[in-house]
């Protein structure tokens with residue numbers, strides 16, 4: 001496991017995943033981490049779950065799940081937060097912790113706040129009326145291959161500048 005600072009520096013978003021399944025021990029570690037990640041810094045109650053779409057593959061259902069943006073992912077980190085003041089900030093903070101934890105295990109992720117089928121994910125985790133599901137992320141072994149899809153989404157949303165600011169801040 002790498003340190004959190006190393007994870008921040010090494011992380012990059014991944015939209016293509018290979019067929020390797022995550023080792024049971026790593027999966028257990030992720031599930032355990034998600035189950036303990038229950039409160040944001042502003043006090044909102046969050047909850048996370050690892051959803052397993054065992055079929056994987058390049059089928060039509062997969063394409064519908066993320067509108068074709070994510071390929072080959074079998075597992076998704078999905079969560080919800082109770083609607084309240086600063087709920088989004090709390091969810092963002094807690095989700096990023098999940099993402100960095102997965103990075104420290106050598107796994108790929110990709111924040112998805114728009115290109116995922118919200119209704120279908122919401123149903124799977126039993127989203128209640130007082131909760132919102134701001135974003136999800138695939139998790140798994142990323143392929144090296146970068147596609148046009150990656151470039152199209154990465155360029156407008158690149159976090160590289162924010163990472164530079166983050167590094168400056170962390171050095172102070």
Ligand SMILES: Cc1cc2nc3c(=O)[nH]c(=O)nc-3n(C[C@H](O)[C@H](O)[C@H](O)COP(=O)(O)O)c2cc1C
Nearest residue numbers: 012013110111112113114115153154157158159160
């Ligand atoms: C809150 C949030 C929501 C995002 N939603 C999407 C999305 O729905 N679809 C997508 O392809 N990228 C989305 N992105 C962008 C990617 O997750 C990623 O940040 C971007 O490709 C930049 O790549 P990098 O993380 O490697 O710098 C989102 C990013 C953030 C922070």
